[in-house]
Amino acid sequence: MTEWTRHDLLNIRDLSREEIELVLETAKSFQEVSRRDVKKVPALRGKTVVLLFFEPSTRTRISFELAAKRLSADTLSVTAGGSSVSKGESLLDTAKNIEAMNVDLIVVRHAASGAPKIIADALGPSVINAGDGCQAHPTQALLDLFTVKERLGRIEGLKVGIIGDILHSRVARSNLWGFTKLGAKVTLCGPPTLMPRDVEQLGVRVTYDLKEVVAQSDVLMVLRLQKERQQDKYLPSIREYARLFGINKEKLKSAKKELLVLHPGPINRGVEISADVADGEHSVILEQVTNGVAVRMAVLYLLLGTKSKADGEEKDGSAVS
Amino acid sequence: MKILLIKNAIIVNSKDIASKPQDILLENGRIAKIAPSISTKEAEIIDAKGKLVLPGLIDLHVHLRTPGQEHKETVETGSRAAAKGGFTSVFCMPNTNPVIDNASIVESIKKEAQCVGLVNVYPVGAVTKGQKCEELTDIWELAQAGCPAISDDGKAVHNSQLMRLALEYSKMAGVFIIQHCEDPCLSHRGVMNEGLVSTTLGLKGWPEVAETIIVARDIELARYLKARVHFAHMSCGRSIELIRMAKAKGIPVTAEVCPHHFTLTDDLVRSFDTNYKVNPPLRTAADVAAMKEGLADGTIDCITTDHAPHAQEEKELEFDHAPFGMIGLETSLALTITELVEKKVLTFPQLVEKMSTAPARVGGLANKGEIREGLDADITIIDPKKEWVVRKEEFASKSHNSPFVGRTLKGFVETTICGGKITYQA
Numbered sequence: 001m002t003e004w005t006r007h008d009l010l011n012i013r014d015l016s017r018e019e020i021e022l023v024l025e026t027a028k029s030f031q032e033v034s035r036r037d038v039k040k041v042p043a044l045r046g047k048t049v050v051l052l053f054f055e056p057s058t059r060t061r062i063s064f065e066l067a068a069k070r071l072s073a074d075t076l077s078v079t080a081g082g083s084s085v086s087k088g089e090s091l092l093d094t095a096k097n098i099e100a101m102n103v104d105l106i107v108v109r110h111a112a113s114g115a116p117k118i119i120a121d122a123l124g125p126s127v128i129n130a131g132d133g134c135q136a137h138p139t140q141a142l143l144d145l146f147t148v149k150e151r152l153g154r155i156e157g158l159k160v161g162i163i164g165d166i167l168h169s170r171v172a173r174s175n176l177w178g179f180t181k182l183g184a185k186v187t188l189c190g191p192p193t194l195m196p197r198d199v200e201q202l203g204v205r206v207t208y209d210l211k212e213v214v215a216q217s218d219v220l221m222v223l224r225l226q227k228e229r230q231q232d233k234y235l236p237s238i239r240e241y242a243r244l245f246g247i248n249k250e251k252l253k254s255a256k257k258e259l260l261v262l263h264p265g266p267i268n269r270g271v272e273i274s275a276d277v278a279d280g281e282h283s284v285i286l287e288q289v290t291n292g293v294a295v296r297m298a299v300l301y302l303l304l305g306t307k308s309k310a311d312g313e314e315k316d317g318s319a320v321s
Numbered sequence: 322m323k324i325l326l327i328k329n330a331i332i333v334n335s336k337d338i339a340s341k342p343q344d345i346l347l348e349n350g351r352i353a354k355i356a357p358s359i360s361t362k363e364a365e366i367i368d369a370k371g372k373l374v375l376p377g378l379i380d381l382h383v384h385l386r387t388p389g390q391e392h393k394e395t396v397e398t399g400s401r402a403a404a405k406g407g408f409t410s411v412f413c414m415p416n417t418n419p420v421i422d423n424a425s426i427v428e429s430i431k432k433e434a435q436c437v438g439l440v441n442v443y444p445v446g447a448v449t450k451g452q453k454c455e456e457l458t459d460i461w462e463l464a465q466a467g468c469p470a471i472s473d474d475g476k477a478v479h480n481s482q483l484m485r486l487a488l489e490y491s492k493m494a495g496v497f498i499i500q501h502c503e504d505p506c507l508s509h510r511g512v513m514n515e516g517l518v519s520t521t522l523g524l525k526g527w528p529e530v531a532e533t534i535i536v537a538r539d540i541e542l543a544r545y546l547k548a549r550v551h552f553a554h555m556s557c558g559r560s561i562e563l564i565r566m567a568k569a570k571g572i573p574v575t576a577e578v579c580p581h582h583f584t585l586t587d588d589l590v591r592s593f594d595t596n597y598k599v600n601p602p603l604r605t606a607a608d609v610a611a612m613k614e615g616l617a618d619g620t621i622d623c624i625t626t627d628h629a630p631h632a633q634e635e636k637e638l639e640f641d642h643a644p645f646g647m648i649g650l651e652t653s654l655a656l657t658i659t660e661l662v663e664k665k666v667l668t669f670p671q672l673v674e675k676m677s678t679a680p681a682r683v684g685g686l687a688n689k690g691e692i693r694e695g696l697d698a699d700i701t702i703i704d705p706k707k708e709w710v711v712r713k714e715e716f717a718s719k720s721h722n723s724p725f726v727g728r729t730l731k732g733f734v735e736t737t738i739c740g741g742k743i744t745y746q747a
Contacts, residue, residue: 013521091639112639113523114593133641134523173523196520197528 004302008120008127011136012177020181024146026298027291033070034293043305044073048103051077052095053130054110059265059289060130060139064107067296073104073304095119105304108132113170126303134168140264141174143295145182147288148219151260156183161213163245164223164272165194167234171264175221176204189213190223190245193234210245215254220282221262222247225272238271248274252282260284324348325741326364327700330374332692335674338373345374347698350741355694367743369702372735375673376692377409377699378654379680381499381577382474382553382625384646385411385442387430389418394630394719396430399650400439402628402718404745406650407734409699410441410680410689412499415452416475422447422458424466431467439744441699443684446471448478448487448498457487461494469685472499474553475600477535479505484539488548497685499551500539502560503601507531512641514587514602522591524640527602529557536560540567543574551683552576554627556601558611565620575683576615577623580649580656583612585724595636596724599629600645613666616675622683624675626653630720648718652711652725654703658732662705669705677701698741707733 002018012020033041049068051061061077068075080094091110098106105126108116113133120127131137149155160179166172166188179186186204188195200206207213214220229235247261261273261282269275278285325347332339332355344359345352380403386394394402403411413430415421421430427444434442446463450456452473460471471491477500478484484500491498508531513519515526532555539550540563555561555578567574587603597603615621629646636643657676661667667675681690688697708731713721737745 090634090637092637110639112641115639117593118639132523134525136523170523173521197515197526198517199520201517202521 006303009138009299009303010117010120010127010129012138012141012174012181013136015181017181020142020145020178023142023295023298023302024149026302027142027146027295030297030301031291031294033297034290039070040072041070042072043301044068044071047073047105047304049073049075049105049107049300050098050103051075051107052080052098052109053078054080054108054115055131057109057131060109063289063292064130064296067293068300070293071297071300073300091115091118092122095123099123099125105300128299128303131170134170134173136174137170138174139292139296139299140171141178142299143288143292144175144221144262145178146291146295147262147284148260150287150291151284152218152258155179158184158218159216160184160186160219160221161217162186162188162221162223163210163213163247164190165225165229166190166199166223167194167196168226168229169223172223176202180204187213187217191235191241194229210251211254214251217259218256219260219262220247222273224264224266225268242271246270246272246274247277249276249280252277255282262288265289323742324361324364325367325698325738325743326359326361327367327369327374327702329368329370331369331372332374333669333673334376334691335670335678338669342370345692345700347700347738347741350698352692352694352696352698355692367702367736371704372702373669373705374692375407375701375703376677376690377701377737377739378407378676379410379684379686379689380408380626380628380650380653381412381623381680381684382579383411383413383628383650384416384630385413385430386630387417387433388426392632396433396442397437398717398719399628400434400437400442402648402650402716403440404737404739405717405734406652407654407701407703407737408440408650409701409737409739409744410443410686412443412445412470412684414445414472414474415447420447420452421445422450422452424459424462427463427466427468438742440739443467443469445469445474445499448473449483452476454478454480454483457483457490460487460490460496464494464496468496470497470499470551472501472553474499474501476505477501477503479535481538481542485542485546488542488546488550492548497549497551499553500535501553502532502535502539504531504534507534512598512602513590514604516587516605518587518590524590527600529559529604529608532557532601533559533563536563540564540572540574543567544570544572547573549573549575554579554582554601554625555612555615555621556582556604556608558608561611561615561620565615565618568620575622576620577625578612578616578621579625579627580653580660581647581724583609583616584656584660585609589724590640593640594724595638595640595643596647596722598640598643598645599647613661616661617666622675622679624653624657625680626650628718630718631722632720633722636722646722648716648720648723651716651718652723652730654734655709655730655732656725658705659730663731698738700738701734702736704733704735706731709733
């Protein structure tokens, strides 16, 4: 089996197929911890994990925090306000202050693409990118892959449609790498104004025809549509967007029986997805959330747990089984 | 004033490179005499054996950050950087605080530059008051105060009617317009070239069409009004195509390119190193190739630096938040030699054309840009073969935001002489 050698997890783009599979397999082994009565293993006992969020997030932060706690790490959640400019302290100064307190791993969310990389390049502790600007959200892609694999048994050969605002989506930018690396065929579908230039060169197909995507897909990943896109003039109206690209029961009539509908949350019911689909038979939206904890446990464990093995410390990993 | 005598000079002018060494006598700020052998007792002698002797380099595009941003650069530190880079004349851009939009600021910068006395500084006045693209500055007064050109650099004069009026009025005032070509609606919030790399990195794109639209529009205005436009820091291959077509039709446009745009590509932004954040942004390998072609065939007239100093703490930020710009005065000549002369894109006389003769012609500096008896004693002596490593600590500029730190470059400035006075000696 592949050995995990990475110090940080910044994006899916850099990972090999084997590394992605290793995370998924590790996540599988952690899945049952959360189902136990006592939801805790000592794998990361004595490690300190800081959640450094420069951008508000509920789901991702809670998921990381639970993942770290179920591995017995100490966690601290820091919400740093806005941009470093408005705060008066630079990104690096904030991060260096946290490093100075001898933490082992920093989970970073930031509105600017590349911010976690800047921290990782300058600092000693491991860094996990929990979403940076429009660039990457690697643990989201990993939990999406995990969810699809759990349900359909494979990724290879699947047809995956990613629907919506691709231009501003770090979820799309991570998932397109994850799914293509594992052998799925990815089609992007959304308004032309929200489709990034030259994106076909990343090995995906682009279409504006939702009907066609729905009919052929095994997986539909529906992206959140930010209301600001109308103010920014990318869209004539949210109403027209919902008519053209919103997923509802009517539009799913031609879908495969086995179709999975994913959404990274939070959902705008009635905009990109209707209530009857979000709560319906195809939806795996809450499974994604459940699986997110196991996947983040796996990532934390691979980044911190395997390192302590290399350091010759107690082999905490055995506690998993 | 001391008399200088340069012995054994291989003179490079834009037309040719001398086959035999000559002596050059500099007296009263002028090139007094050029002859196979000159001897005079009272002169200080500079032996240029094995070196090349060029007319002093002229940079039409520099930010001296004065007034208002002296923590980035001052007239003094900028002048030292210019002299160290082999420059004897620089045009400084008006996007200062306050903006250079009235005669008194022009005069104060000129006075300060004369006190420092290392390089001829020509302030470029703003086209519009406060660079707000709303009303014209007193263009005639700016010209009278000593501005050879006007520009809203940092931004374009994007309002077509205002650009038309500025072109008409500046003809009368005897100044030319340097246009920063950027349609602000198209480049809005863009931080790098729009394309595969911006798509991959999730950074907002600054598309090439934001540049080419202004180039195309200004070519049309120049044609219609028979007025001259100089295009600053060209970055896209398509801009070069447009300018080539315009020149073929005899439309009075000129253009410049910066070393980073014929050396670096947007692929480097993958590092998120903010020293690669520059406006206009680094483009693709095809654009870099087009810049070289445009230089070689004469479509691009000048090489300029767009020397844009920023303090370290200003650059050490997220890519989205860091300011645009990189310094360039001290690496421009060596990059041109390393990337263009060594790679047979340009010859040394062509380098002189792009870095001195054409800038003097475009900039309207009558007695500069050539080594000839009677012209100003602005001279740059270089060792064309010497290799050196760009080091952060060695910049004379107050800032060191250069993406070329660590690179080994060929071509080294030995001595810079401005107005007959040695302003830099390695």
